[in-house]
Amino acid sequence: MAEQKKEEVKIDMRQATEAQMKLISELLEETQCKEIPPEYTNGKMVRTSANAYINYLMEYKTRDKAIRAANKQPASFDKIGFGMVYKLVWRYYVDVKKTPAMDMRTFQDTVIAEYTVFKQAQKACREHVEEGGFR
Incomplete structure (x- = not known):
């Protein structure tokens, strides 16, 4: 039991992968979100925090699209x-x-x-x- 808990701690403390960090940077650029978690320091983050932040940014992106679609007025420019x-x-x-x-x-x-x-x-x-x- 004690060995299993130590193993879980090691998994949780691993650094986020390059793919996760790239996805985070792309989502930050796309959404222009100003909310950066405190765990995100110097471009480094733990994997579990990175996954949670990616999920948050994806929700933010869909919510932002839904708000824009709801408030969108038909464009009629002369x-x-x-x-x-x-x-x-x-x-x-x-x-x-x-x-x-x-x-x-x-x-x-x-x-x-x-x-x-x-x-x-x-x-x-x-x-x-x-x-x-x-x-």
């Missing part, structure tokens, strides 16, 4: 309107030097938000014209 909004946002961030440097994700979010406002204004203008305004 090229002229989107291009115009893109250029306006780009010029604003290039010309105005007071704005801090922004990453690509922030730029994309800004363009999409401004485009949404543009589409709402466009819809309101069309409704106003249909009701007899601007004649």
Whole structure:
């Protein structure tokens, strides 16, 4: 019995394989997950912890996909309107030097938000014209 417990301890303390570490790094890159377990130090981890972390990242990935699919709105871009909004946002961030440097994700979010406002204004203008305004 004592020998069996010693053997189990040896198995639990073995380092994670290269395949496990590669899978972890790929999943971290793919999911952009910021939660790193305390056992993960200098790219080394115990096998059981690596398996648990891989399972967590796989769940995180599927949960993230499900959330994105649930919140996804159908994309209906008109090229002229989107291009115009893109250029306006780009010029604003290039010309105005007071704005801090922004990453690509922030730029994309800004363009999409401004485009949404543009589409709402466009819809309101069309409704106003249909009701007899601007004649």
